[in-house]
Amino acid sequence: MSSTQSIFGTKYLALSIGIILAVMAVGFEGLAVTTIAPAIANDLEGISLYGWIFSAYLLAQIIGTLVVGRLIDRKGPALPFSVAIVLFVIGLITAAVATDMIVLISSRALQGFGAGAMMTCVYTAISLSYPDELRPKILGAFGTAYVLPSMIGPYVAGVISQQFSWRFVFWGVLPFLLLATFLSLPVFRKLQIPNVQKASGAGATWLSILLALGTGLFLSGLGMLPRTLGIVLVLVGLVLMAQPLRKLLPGGTLRFRRGLPSLIASRGLFFAAYVSTQNFLVLALTETKGLTADLAGLIVASAALSWCVVSYLQSYWDAGDQGRGRNKRIRIGVFLMIIGIGIVVWVPGINIALSIIGQMITGIGIGLAHPTSGAVAFANAKEGESGQVSANLQFADSFTPGIVIGIGGAIIAVGQASGLLMEGGISGAMLLNLVLIVLSLLASTRLKINVKEGKHT
Template sequence: MASSQSIFAPRYLAMSIGIILAAMAIGFEGLAVTTVAPVIAGDLDGLPLFGWIFSAYLLAQIIGTLVVGRQIDKSGPALLFTIAIVLFAIGLVAAAVATDMYVLIASRALQGFGAGAMYTCIYTSISLSYPDELRAKILGALGTAYVLPSMLGPYVAGVIASQWSWRFVFWGVLPFLALAMALSMPVFRKLKMPNHPDSGEKGVVGLSVLLAIGTGLFLSGLGMLPKPLGIALLIVGLALMVQPLRKLLPAGTLTLRPGLSSLIASRGLFFAAYVCTQNFLVLALTDTKGMSADRAGLIVASAAMSWSVVAILQARWDAADQGRGRNKRIMAGILLMLLGIAIMVWVPAINIVTAVLGEIVTGIGIGLAHTISGTVAFALAKQGEAGKVSGSLQFADSFTPGVAVGIGGAIVAISQTGGIALKYGVTIAMTFNIALILLSLVASARTERASQSPA
């Protein structure tokens, strides 16, 4: 490959390595916390607040993603990326020295805000720094950088927590952040945002906070179902979420308007289905099949492996057809995800062979659809809206999966309350993932009909 066609050519080397390291730091920290969270809650006597270790991160990530996504088009990514890394680092240090659960939860909120803002800056830098023919390659590398920690992060975190202390999990991320900042910041400072008229959007911060509050109430209500208080919180939360979603997402996203709006909706839906499948497959393997956690983790990691391979290969395919087959590859990826999840949906019959096969097929599908959807989104973005589109992409990757996992968890909990065996409750939750994929397929078809070839 000629150096001019490589994301590691001298012109792009520092930026590519910097943002890849940043993505790896975010991915490792997020997945590592999943492993050590029970240990943290027990050590800090905070088991009643266990869920907030994750909820605080998600809700703050929503605010960071949306606020920075709007601000970045006006001021550029350099300062905002610096602030994001600093806040993320402060959150890591605060978590490492936390002596009670409330400090830990506050630190997770700082980490979530910083992670959402960092990823928005990263996506914006990709839109501004790389030509269209290289975006598929850098997004593939970025996807691989985020996925690889899913194979190593939980195991490494478990070893660190058992051999030393869970606090070292947070300390260990700081060097990666420092190196990422040192490499990428000189390039970030040179990026210039295209001039664009003020969109007239007002109250982004307020809407983002309102959305976070509504999401928090919605998720809390899901956790209390079928109690009346849970139903009330769910309804209030949903009511608070609707208006911010309409205002903050591309117009027509909730109604699958053809074009960028339907693309963002499709990405959020198929990524939510992927994340939910991973969560509930582990539950199915450990709690209904009696499999050990480490073996279940290895099975789930097979999807990450196939995702990583396809994320690299699709860049070559994109170069071969000069981007003309992007929408078709997204559709093919979603269809493969549908097949993979369908293989695993009937939990009573699942075994190691079907689980590994389903995970590999699902990984191939997400490896195609996720990377290419980002490339198409940047091609569809209007001039001066790189930050806004970047924020929408990151929002789709965080908000929708968080809500979907909450809904899936509520399905399992309600089935248990109703006396339904766990294996059937998880099957219903997996069927919900099928519904998300089918809706994503509809949205993707509308995108394909509406968009022109970016080539």
């Protein structure tokens, strides 16, 4: 295959644009809700249910990701993708016309299930449609499409909410989603899963529901710490989560077993650390440095900018060494994230310029590690397991950040209850992210590459 072949060539153009639009729509909607959530809660008189605007989305996303991953391997991606789009659209419309918080939260659950299922189908399409040499390019574009909304999404959503209504944010996502469907669905219908698995997915469905239940109890308990009920809910949640995690993830993921399990573990850890750092950095800049929310958002966006640039460049580096340097790029990326987050940890005690530098280094690191880890995972996928591997990647990108952010919030809450200053609590949450990144680097050393065959194992 020619090295000059492009993801925007005639053969791949419709699918590539469809994937990019779908990812941008999901990414924008998720970030926009973060901005407009206070307005939603106040307008619908449901501030007591504020946290469930996000929790309902996360818990449903877990089920959608894992259930659809197994379904794809039995029936192919076309039907699950169509159902995911329909559910996401229904969720958007329901949210736009919601008259109370219960309806709004239900709509967020539909959106979460649809988003998890949709992104799993997108990953599967990448695995099945693009040859190995083009996967780093489409995964780089995928990453850029997901990150780009973080630079403009919150600001645009804020303007729409202030000038018109928060309801128009949900309506505004629909055209992009429908166009993405129009372009990509015909290609999805042609995709076939080799060696289709006939086994029932009922077991995976129940395990996913049990995992969502355990996660919900765990996150609810974190919000109640240090009260006794909070401790009980956290422990019960962990017990319920343990078995589904062992069954649904590749065997040995929690032990960093060599190969795909350690890759999924590394990706989940570094992505969780990145997302959590972004969330708590805004809090650090506004609470300890006195910056306005929009200026803090611009500083956080510096990581997204460097991510986009490096995500684009890594595809050319991959073509240059024919994929032989992927393992090294993952390790270098994670190491750079250690440096970047290591700088950001001390934001309460450093100047703003250093926080920008730390953010840009962190963005360079994840720009290397994130798309490259996806390319390695697909190169490692066995025939008939594209959907399952895609679900594993999406799970790493959605489940672990939610858990880590919840733990970080609990650290701050417990610190304040103990009389610790806000600065100390934020630094504690940031230190957790640094520990996760170090563990991610350890997991990344469990990969190896067969240079002769160009395969990762």
